Amino acid sequence: MKNIFTIILLIFITNSFAQEDAWIYLTDKPNASALVENPISILTQKAIDRKQNHNISIDERDVPVNETYISDLKSQTGIAVLAKSKWFNAVHVRGTEDDINALGNLIFVESIDFANKSLNTLSRSSLIVNKTHTEDETIAFTYGDTQNQVEMINVDNLHLADFTGEGITIAVMDSGFPGVSTMGAFQRLRDNGDLLDGYDFVDRTSDVYDYTGSNHGTQVLSTMAGFIQDDYVGTAPDASYYVFRTEDAGSENPVEESYWVEAAERADSLGVDMINTSLGYQTFDNSNYDYTPTDMNGETTFISKGASIAAEKGILVVVSAGNSGATDWQTVGSPADSPNVLSIGGVDADGDYVSFSSRGSDAQVGYQKPDVVARAGLAYVINEYNSIVQNNGTSFSGPILCGGIASLWQAIPNASPSEVMDYVRQSASQFNTPDDFLGYGIPDLDLVRTTVLSLNEEQLKDFKLYPNPVTTNLNIEMPSNVNQLEVSIYNQLGQEVLNQMITENSKSITVSGLVSGLYVIKLSTKNSSKTFKFIKH
Known part of the structure; x- marks a missing residue:
């Protein structure tokens, strides 16, 4: 009997003190109406202009989370506040199950959603996300090692027509950007004033380039913005970039989804045009938090719901499909599963499917994933030592195409994000016969430019x-x-x-x-x- 009592006591102690993650959804945003009526108080002018140009309404989701509520949460026993989301009016917290459940007694807390779904046993109101309805200078680059991955999507012809991403702003969400502020491959970017700013949401510091635990973000950025004379040219060398660290390379926890959404909200408020991310979330260090392949339906995970809101806000979101094609998981991860983002699978230098590229599945009902593909097999990237190397992964096909689309969008600036995505799909090599491996196929970005410009010139020249x-x-x-x-x-x-x-x-x-x-x-x-x-x- 004594042994049984001891076991029960240990279980009680373990359950009482184990740290859990949860999203705390809040009831309101005081003074939201006044702030929406005066948007310059919560958004940059560039963000306001972008929304206006794409007919995107400014609404309560653009209003920041109430800081008084956040302060009150921080003061609660055993609670650590790790992230916040204005789009969801939610705060990501960590604490014991009991301490988190105690937050439900606060008058401004609407609902609690544990990352461990088995703990969501209490009756809570469901979250409802409100949705709105609604003469050229010739640039002749010598591409060197990037020739194949640039030519594959026909972005070299866009560059020749002087469309190199100028005027398009991209936010890159990743796990680490060492060397970006100093290395030679990004000297052109810095000299042109196109490396705008950055933030480390994991360590909560503006010193985003100091984290050296991962060079993944550096390599991702290089495929778009890298430039080494006669040896390497990214697909959007003249676009402007923000870099945000949202991934903790040392662990896998749902809070990284919250960091990502927070960064997307920051990107929106800064007026970015595009988000590129090569991150994906499926399983975690704590298996209680794991998703399943059937959850990859664009409506389940916090990050996919956040990516969909980013798209509603007028941002074109480009996401790597994932590298699970040859595993039991197989299907795309989140947020690549969102129907509102452009998900990029992978091919090799010959344009053939690479087995690691994540596939579409029955979980994506009524829409195709991946959307399109670019080179992911032995793609050329630049590491933090300023060396050109080859790596495998849709982590690189995603930004290769993202940069290409930035160059395209410069050429057709009046197109909306959804129109651009449709154009890219329609230009792809197997648009009429899509499949779960290549989606609609390899896009031809210059075909989009010439077709759309021809159509616009014919129909709109005399207005x-x-x-x-x-x-x-x-x-x-x-x-x-x-x-x-x-x-x-x-x-x-x-x-x-x-x-x-x-x-x-x-x-x-x-x-x-x-x-x-x-x-x-x-x-x-x-x-x-x-x-x-x-x-x-």
């Missing part, structure tokens, strides 16, 4: 808008080949204030009901669109 400024009636002169046009007008918050169809028999709209100020008008045909700004007096 005129007058008078501007306008008081009452805004006249729209349409090309002869367009007989119907959708007109959408948006205010400076990205909110649609007017939408109507016009025809060749009715070519003006009345704006007298709008308040004075600056507006964006989007003119859309069936296949393309063009955006103007006008002033209402």
Whole structure:
């Protein structure tokens, strides 16, 4: 009996003091409405402009988590606050099961979601994520070792047309960036002022380049931004970059998902155009937190839900599919499973599927994963010693294509993120016969450029808008080949204030009901669109 009592006591002690991870969802954001009405107080002007250009509304999800609530959580017994998410209005905490459950007594706590799902036995309100609906200079690079991986997706022709990613901002989320601030391969990037900033969300420091436990991020960044004269050229050498460390290479814990979402929120507030990540989450050091292949449905994991919100916010998210193709897991990991991101599988130098590249599966209902592929087999990268080396992994096919898309987007700046993703899929080598290995195949990015620009020039070259400024009636002169046009007008918050169809028999709209100020008008045909700004007096 004494032995039995001792065992029971040990179990009780273990359960009482074992550290668990959980997401604490909060009830509200005080003063959210006032902050949304004054967006410059919570977002950069670049972020506001990007949202406006893509007709993305600014909403309560853009408002930061209430710091008073965070302070109160930090003061609770046994609780460590590790991360926060404004999109989910949630805080990632660590503590004992009892101490975390005690947080449910706080008036501002709406629900608790343990990473160990078996602990979610209490009845709690479910989280509802609100969703919005809605003459060229020739650049002749000598690519050296990157020739094959650049030519495979036809980004070299974009570079020749002077589309090298200029004006596109990419946030790279990874595990370590040693050498990026000093090594020669990124000297061109630094000299051009395109290495913008960074942050280490794991160690909570702005010294993001000091962490030397992993060089993975350095290699990933090199495939896009690296430049060694006559030896190596990345796919977007003139794009601008933020680098964020969100992965702790020494462990695997769900808090890394929270770091990633927090970094994505930071990226959104900074106005980035694209996110690239070569990270994926499936299983953890604590097996109680593990996901299963059937969970890879784009709706289960915290990081995939966060990636989907990033896409809603107007960011084009490019994710490596994963390296589980030859394992029992097989399918893509999260966040590559989200239907709202572009997931990149891998091929070798000959364009053939590489066995380690993660595949699509029945878990992705109604959508194809991976989306497309690029070179992942023995891809050329640059390590922290400024040496060109070869490595395997979709960790590299993802950024190779991400940089290529940045160069493409420079060429077709009026395209929305979802349009760009559709164009990339449609240009791919097996668009009509996709499969779970290559998705839609290898894209041809220059084909997208020439096709879209040709279409836009044909349909949109003769549009005129007058008078501007306008008081009452805004006249729209349409090309002869367009007989119907959708007109959408948006205010400076990205909110649609007017939408109507016009025809060749009715070519003006009345704006007298709008308040004075600056507006964006989007003119859309069936296949393309063009955006103007006008002033209402």
